[in-house]
Amino acid sequence: MRVLVCDDEQLARDRLKRLVEKADNVEVVAEAANGREAIEQTQEHRPDVVLMDIRMPEMDGMEAAEHLSKIDNPPAIIFCTAYDEHALQAFKVHAVDYLLKPVSLSDLEMALSKARTLNRVQLAELGKExxxxxxxxxxxxxxxxxxxxxxxxxxxxxxxxADQKYVTVCFSEGEVLIDETLKDLETEFGEQFVRIHRNALVALRYIEGMELATAGHHQVRLRGIEERLTVSRRHVAGLRKVLQSL
Structure with missing residues (x-):
């Protein structure tokens, strides 16, 4: 069994690695100091299991687990943390197990055994949830x-x-397509984005202004891109109100 150890503290990573080395038929193939590194290392080393801390800088373990669920053949996630109030949320993201620090060898071996019994199909189903x-x-x-x-x-x-099934994400370095709905994105990020059209959400922090285009149509200017986005008539008043409050 191939294991990735993720914790923002080097001493904690070292201790976990020593524990893993004591378990049978298990090896540490990589380590990471935060969730983002865990995702990068997972894609490079393809571990079967990620031992993941929860509270970490840049990206915490909960968010990393959600992103990891989307890769092909996702690893099993076992959270290792000192904060037991995260237990319920950990199982909401369908971790295989949840271990409180300091992790004991017996608890670790039980969790790894549980992860070993899960096949890739079951892990993919957990990821979907x-x-x-x-x-x-x-x-x-x-x-x-x-x-x-x-x-x-x-x-x-x-x-x-939004364009039919997919949503285009325009960001500082280009564009990517995601398989999510605009409605869900608006619900999740509504404080940071505003709807300007039935198929468009724009970031409040990048709006430079709204201007009148030809034939009475309005457009929005965004800092950092030349493209102008159309504002539908039903959203003009709402956007104007939002801009006045900024």
């Missing part, structure tokens, strides 16, 4: 591209544009 529940607001949007799982910081997103 993770993506449907969306327990809280993410800091990143994840998209499956030819490069693997690509992470886009929400703070860098200019707009979400």
């Amino acid at each position: 993770v993506s449907e529940e969306k327990p809280r607001r993410r800091g990143h949007i994840s998209a499956r591209t030819h490069r693997g799982l690509e992470l886009v910081p929400v703070d860098e997103v200019r707009y979400f544009l």
